[in-house]
Each structure stands twice: as C-alpha cells, then as structure tokens.
Amino acid sequence: MEKPKRTNRRVNLSKNYRLVVKYFIPLGNEKIPVCEKAFSDITCMTRRRLNILSNGFRKTHSSPKEKIGGARITPMDTSTTVSITNHIQQFKAKKSHYSRKDSDQCYLQPNLSLNKMYLL
Structure with missing residues (x-):
C-alpha cells in the first residue's frame, strides 16, 4: 500500500497571489483614497469592469488600448461590396x-x- 501523496500548499499560494488595488479620486492637486464602492459609484464603472482593468494592468503594466473607431478588423473585399x-x-x-x-x-x-x- 502506498502512502498518500501530499502537496505543498505554500507553493500553490505563491502562484495565485491576490491583487491589492487602491483607488484614488483626484481633488485639486491631491489624491484622496476611497473604497472600491465609492470609486465605482463616482466613475460609473461596475465592479466587474474595475476587476478586468486591474487584472489587465497587472499583466501588461499599461492602460488598455482603445478599440473604438478605426478600420474594421475584417474589411470586405471590393468585389463582394460591388456584387451586393x-x-x-x-x-x-x-x-x-x-x-x-x-x-x-x-x-x-x-x-x-x-x-x-x-x-x-
């Protein structure tokens, strides 16, 4: 009979560390720290959107690129538009x-x- 295989739980914790996000609201020349709920209410962003932005910032260390406007991802062939x-x-x-x-x-x-x- 084999002994049960045990895992080192400390190794797993280091991989999936929790992200701590601090929210600030600018007021004049200073930044006022606020809670997530207040920041969400002031900026009219949902909690899910704030989580997506913070996780993206953690991975890329930059703000997300705007995807609004510009050329379409898959432009139609001119022969197709002419036939339509x-x-x-x-x-x-x-x-x-x-x-x-x-x-x-x-x-x-x-x-x-x-x-x-x-x-x-």
Whole structure:
C-alpha cells in the first residue's frame, strides 16, 4: 500500500497571489483614497469592469488600448461590396417624398427585408 501523496500548499499560494488595488479620486492637486464602492459609484464603472482593468494592468503594466473607431478588423473585399450593391439596385426603388427639393435618395419597398432580398 502506498502512502498518500501530499502537496505543498505554500507553493500553490505563491502562484495565485491576490491583487491589492487602491483607488484614488483626484481633488485639486491631491489624491484622496476611497473604497472600491465609492470609486465605482463616482466613475460609473461596475465592479466587474474595475476587476478586468486591474487584472489587465497587472499583466501588461499599461492602460488598455482603445478599440473604438478605426478600420474594421475584417474589411470586405471590393468585389463582394460591388456584387451586393448591384443586387440591391436590381430592386425597384421609390423616390423620396420627404424633402421639398429634388433629392437623389430612393427607398426600397417596405415589404422587402434583408432575408427576402437574399432569397431573391
């Protein structure tokens, strides 16, 4: 019969150490320490969002990069966009009656949906 295998619990604790985050609110030239709840209420960030930001900062040691705006990740091929435009132009369009002057805007029939246009 074998002896039970024991693990060293201290080694496991050192791998998954807990991150301590301190929150400060700037007031004039000084920073006032506040609790997580107060910081969350003042900045209108959820507790989950604050955890995501702090864990990301711990890994990269920098603020997260903004992903808003800019080019799309997967731009469509020009041949695909041209074929879609040609397919939509095959449908009968109605002239706009919303403006007083003659505009070039046309509207598709209201009963057409993306599903119906795809099937036609």
